[in-house]
Amino acid sequence: MNSEGPQRIVCLTEEPTEILYLLGEQHRIVGISVYTVRPEEAKENHPAVSAFIDGSVRKICNLEPDLIIGFSDIQADLAAKLIRANQQVLIFNQRSIDEILEVILTIGRIVSAEDRARELVRSYKTRIEEVKQRSLELEYRPKVYFEEWDQPTFSAIRWVSEIIEIAGGDDVFSEKSFGKLASEREIQWEDVIEMNPDIILASWCGKPVDIDSMKKRPGWDSITAVKEDKIHELDPSIILQPGPACLTEGLRVIETLIHDVHE
Numbered sequence: 001m002n003s004e005g006p007q008r009i010v011c012l013t014e015e016p017t018e019i020l021y022l023l024g025e026q027h028r029i030v031g032i033s034v035y036t037v038r039p040e041e042a043k044e045n046h047p048a049v050s051a052f053i054d055g056s057v058r059k060i061c062n063l064e065p066d067l068i069i070g071f072s073d074i075q076a077d078l079a080a081k082l083i084r085a086n087q088q089v090l091i092f093n094q095r096s097i098d099e100i101l102e103v104i105l106t107i108g109r110i111v112s113a114e115d116r117a118r119e120l121v122r123s124y125k126t127r128i129e130e131v132k133q134r135s136l137e138l139e140y141r142p143k144v145y146f147e148e149w150d151q152p153t154f155s156a157i158r159w160v161s162e163i164i165e166i167a168g169g170d171d172v173f174s175e176k177s178f179g180k181l182a183s184e185r186e187i188q189w190e191d192v193i194e195m196n197p198d199i200i201l202a203s204w205c206g207k208p209v210d211i212d213s214m215k216k217r218p219g220w221d222s223i224t225a226v227k228e229d230k231i232h233e234l235d236p237s238i239i240l241q242p243g244p245a246c247l248t249e250g251l252r253v254i255e256t257l258i259h260d261v262h263e
Contacts, residue, residue, distance in 0.1 A: 004112035006088075010060050012050045012070035012078065015243025017042050019104055022120055022244060023113040030063045037237045038245055050078065052206075057081050067110070071242065073181075094242045095158045095180055097128070104244070124247045128166055131255050135168030142198035142261045144169035145225070148240070149204055150214075154185045159242055160250075164201075167255040172197050193219045198261055200225040201232050201254065205240050209233040232257055 010031035011017040018038045020026050029042075031049040036042050049059045055078050060068065070079055070091045079089045090110075094103050101121045108117020135141075144164045146156035156164065161177035164170075171177065172195035179185045192200075200223075202209040211231050220226050239250040 005110050006065075006067035008063065008065045008067075009111075010049060010063060010065040010068045011036075012055060012068060012075055013052065013241070014038060014237070015071065015103075015241050015245070016069040016107060017046075018241075018244050019107050020111065023108055023111060023116050025111045025113050028111060030065055031060060035237075038241075054078050057085050061085055061087065069107070093180075097159050097162050097247070100159060100242050100247065101125070103242075120244070124244070127247070127251070131166050131168075131251060134255070135166065135258075138168045138259070138262055140262075141168055141170045142258060143172050143195065144199045144201060144258070145172050145192055145195060145197035147200065147202040147204070147209075147214075148185070149182070150210070152186050153189065154182050155187050157185065157240075159246060160239060163239070163246060163251050163254055164258075167251060167258045169199065169254070169258045189217050190219065193223060196223055197225050198228075199230045199232070199257060201234055201257065203234040203236045203239050205236050230261065 007028055008030045009028045011029060011033065013033050014036045017029060017032050017036050020029055021039050021042065029046050032042055032046045033050050034048040035052060049055055053074060060082060066088060068082055068087055068089045070089065072093055075091060079091050082089050092103050094100050101124065104121055105117050108114045146160055146164060148154040148156060155173035156171055156177050158177045161171040161174050173187060176185045176187065211233065214220065214231060215226055225231060234253060238245045238253060
């Protein structure tokens with residue numbers, strides 16, 4: 001067992017947990033997020049000590065971690081509390097596929113599993129290239145609208161937009177995906193009518209998607225995706241986590257849905 005690098009790691013979100021398992025370094029994990037579903041055994045093996053926005057500083061400190069890994073500006077307040085409690089905190093803010101791959105390499109370096117991390121990244125790049133090649137065979141690229149939240153309504157974050165494009169679709173709000181804050185990705189329901197997507201994908205972080213209510217939005221009955229019943233809910237755990245899940249299962253599901261439009 002590798003004794004280099006931090007030996008007691010708390011993961012405040014799912015993706016560092018999944019990365020450490022894929023690197024074969026899960027023995028270092030001492031605490032995880034309550035929302036962790038990948039890999040399945042993680043919940044049985046480690047105590048849940050945080051939600052997404054907040055967590056128990058006392059519980060986390062009691063685990064005597066030598067590193068705490070979190071994600072994004074949304075965890076800034078929790079990170080600040082942990083830093084004030086004299087903890088080592090590392091917050092990533094990955095938003096694109098390249099940044100996700102860089103996080104995998106960085107975590108690999110931290111736990112002295114750099115070779116395995118490079119192998120993983122190579123395998124993801126190969127998979128992405130294969131999907132891109134298949135998408136070149138499509139007769140046309142369907143227009144895709146991805147909804148991350150309903151009210152206020154947010155369109156796809158950068159890595160989701162990139163996955164749609166790799167899989168052979170055109171994200172109708174791709175320019176908005178560069179916005180790092182959710183507020184920069186806010187759209188109005190009329191905007192979707194104007195864009196008239198062929199497919200609507202939805203994944204509301206933390207609650208089920210209500211497809212019936214989406215269909216009943218004013219004027220949405222004129223949208224091609226609504227008329228042809230091409231509204232699909234995606235599991236947040238495979239698309240809204242900026243880690244291995246979106247590059248594997250998320251990409252696979254979106255590719256299938258985009259290719260199905262051609263059948």
